[in-house]
Amino acid sequence: MKRYCINFDCSEHQSRHLGSAVSGRVSKKGTFYRLCDRRYIQRFKCLVCKIQFSKATFDPDYRQHRRDINQRLFVFLGSGITQRRAAILFQTDRMTISRKLRILGVRSKVDHFEWLEETYQGKPIKRVQFDDLETSEHTKCKPISVPLAVRKDGREILDFQVKRMPAKGTLAKIARQKYGKRKDERPEGWDQLFKNLKPFLHPKAVIESDENPHYPKYVKRHLPNANHIRHKGARGASVGQGELKRQKFDPLFSLNHTCAMLRANISRLFRKTWNTTKKLENLEAHLWIYVRYHNTVLIKSDL
Ligand SMILES: [Zn+2]
Incomplete structure (x- = not known):
């Protein structure tokens, strides 16, 4: 060369x-x-x-120490290993793992969009399910919404956003007193999600979601000819146990199953009080790593 x-x-x-x-x-x-x-x-x-x-x-690994662990760390972070545990397993510093999380996140995101183009350009997606996964940064008083879109037939994760939202219900008042008013960024998230998806969707695609009253506006705005089907469904618990519901047939199975997989494989989504997200950017990086691992390895092994 x-x-x-x-x-x-x-x-x-x-x-x-x-x-x-x-x-x-x-x-x-x-x-x-x-x-x-x-x-x-x-x-x-x-x-x-x-x-x-x-x-x-x-x-691409220029100036990185421990470049030998990059590939295995990618797999570990997509398999429920915490950053702290990875540092112990690789006998390296937590800071090294934390830096690599960001690097692998950026790389996974770039790879994901290349993969989307390669896979769906000229073969528009006809059925998509979407919903918001909820988690929080550091405390339940600071909830985070992760709007997420999944291809119905193959369960590939197509896109997601990470957005802040104000606390709801009984926590709303406490949260406001403790941390002040929290902006609702979800509208930007839904807009961006559909903007990113639009080039890969069939103009008359079937979009399925729950009955969240906000959704129809965003579907109409970005995909005026799409067929938006809204399913009635009991909203699950905040930690997601409700995602795999006890009902006989779940019309949003692809999406709910994917959300359950996220909660089973991304360490920071395991529990409400342990190893929670501290920085939004790191949640995003960790999600990109998982999405890449999910789309290229996990669901492929199911087939
Ligand atoms: Zn020169």
Whole structure:
């Protein structure tokens, strides 16, 4: 593989867009020993601007320590292992795991949208189920809503959003006194969810949900020709035990089953009071990791 200069201002770097008009201006310049995976890495030097770089500069794991655990950590985080436990299992620092959670989250999100395009471009999805999964950040007084859309026939998770919402019911007053007024960000979430889904949905797709009074407005706004079916259903407990309901036939089975899988495989969704989400960004990263693992590994093994 031909190496090019990494310096954007260098004529050697610019010339790579012009084909091979200029070549051979990057030479090898020794190696260095990388401790974390015990390998010698080739170094290079640009003969035009004299800048030095190495094979590692082009690596997606550039500047990461413990790159050896990335793939296994991805699997662990999608399999109910907490960050703390992962740090113990990999004999590494909790901070390393926490940084990697973010990196793997970003990577999973990018991969997810590429996968969506590859899989559904030209093959629009005809049946989708959606609902909001509820969790909280640190305390039940600060609930979080996760609007989530699932393809009905294959149970692939298509998109989700992470949005703040005010506490409901008996907690509402206490929450306001303790933490002040909390903005309801759910409308933005529903808008964004349908915006992201629209390119992959059939214009006349069947969209199924529960009877949440907010939903029809957002379906109409983004998918005016879709057929929105609203199912009557008893709302489950806040921790999600109600997601797999005791009724004989659950019309929203694909969605409810997926929500139950999220609660069984994402450690921070296990319990109300232990290892809860502290930062919204980390919940989002963790969800992306799970979504990627769910779509590419878990549901595939069911078939
Ligand atoms: Zn250069």
